[in-house]
Amino acid sequence: MAAFVLDSHALLAFFRGEEGAVAVKDLLHKAAGLDRLLHMTEVNYAEVKYTLLKKDGAEAWVQAADILDSLPIEFHPVMRGLAATAADFKARFKISLADAFAAALAKEKKAELVTGDREFKALEKEIKIVWLK
Numbered sequence: 700m701a702a703f704v705l706d707s708h709a710l711l712a713f714f715r716g717e718e719g720a721v722a723v724k725d726l727l728h729k730a731a732g733l734d735r736l737l738h739m740t741e742v743n744y745a746e747v748k749y750t751l752l753k754k755d756g757a758e759a760w761v762q763a764a765d766i767l768d769s770l771p772i773e774f775h776p777v778m779r780g781l782a783a784t785a786a787d788f789k790a791r792f793k794i795s796l797a798d799a800f801a802a803a804l805a806k807e808k809k810a811e812l813v814t815g816d817r818e819f820k821a822l823e824k825e826i827k828i829v830w831l832k
Contacts, residue, residue, distance in 0.1 A: 702810035719831025
C-alpha cells in the first residue's frame with residue numbers, strides 16, 4: 700500500500716457523510732488492516748476541528764474526537780522544513796495555507812494526497828493526488 704496523506708476535506712467528508720466518505724472509510728479500513736498509518740498535519744487537524752465546531756456544533760466535534768483516537772492516522776507537527784515547503788506552495792499556487800501544509804507533507808512523505816478539494820488541481824505536477832468522487 701502506498702503512503703497517503705489526508706487533507707481536511709477528506710476527513711471532513713468522512714465525518715460528515717459527504718461525497719467521498721465511503722472512499723475515505725475504505726482507505727482507513729485498509730490502512731488499519733495492513734497496520735499502516737495514514738498521515739495528516741496538525742494544521743489540517745485544526746481545520747477539521749474548527750470546521751466541525753463551527754458548522755456542526757460541539758457535540759459533533761466530541762464524537763469526531765473520540766473516533767479520531769481510534770483511526771490509523773499519524774498527526775505530524777509543523778517543523779521548519781515542512782513550513783518552508785508549505786510557504787513555497789502557498790507563494791506559487793492559489794491555495795489556502797492549510798492546503799499548502801497538506802501538500803507539503805505529501806511531498807515530504809512521497810505520498811499520495813487524498814482530497815476532493817479542487818484547489819489542489821494546480822499542484823498535480825508537484826504531488827500525486829487521489830481525487831475523491
